[in-house]
């Protein structure tokens with residue numbers, strides 16, 4: 148392989164041979180009240196916020212994901228992912244969905260032990276959130292095909308035992324608000340993914356576990372941790 152022949156991270160687009168090239172991966176933290184509370188925070192006093200993962204942390208339709216090094220507490224976080232399809236900054240909330248190309252189901256894998264240490268020491272979350280293969284994702288489904296879902300069951304199971312369950316209507320910042328808010332911080336471009344936060348019930352996974360999840364009306368995801 149040529150040294151500079153590097154793969155462009157990309158996500159399958161359902162019903163198309165085209166792929167969605169990933170530019171940036173933004174994530175919303177604590178965007179469901181019950182999850183904020185299970186993490187020890189008051190969603191009424193602390194609004195959601197953003198962090199990032201590197202583009203090549205995205206693995207689309209992977210059968211297996213490697214258990215990462217330097218953790219003994221790898222957690223699952225199932226999330227609705229919005230894929231940006233149009234450039235914009237300072238996007239008004241009532242125009243924000245026009246910038247969303249489509250939606251996918253993603254898992255924000257998290258080294259919870261490193262995140263706890265980072266929080267305690269006031270350090271960045273990069274090692275907790277941005278490791279290799281930390282962003283498994285389904286195909287993207289175009290909004291032109293499925294619309295812009297604002298309700299629908301979101302769930303995750305480990306070895307068929309349901310661990311996370313919620314509904315998209317429980318998002319503190321819905322997709323339009325999240326996109327509008329994010330666009331006040333960064334100019335959004337096609338290729339930008341936004342993981343919109345996880346409902347309550349996060350917990351650990353182990354080597355050999357089969358992790359499945361889905362969002363009603365969008366897609367499902369299934370990976371084995373190895």
Ligand code: MN
Pocket residue numbers: 174175176224226255342344345
């Ligand atoms: Mn998350």
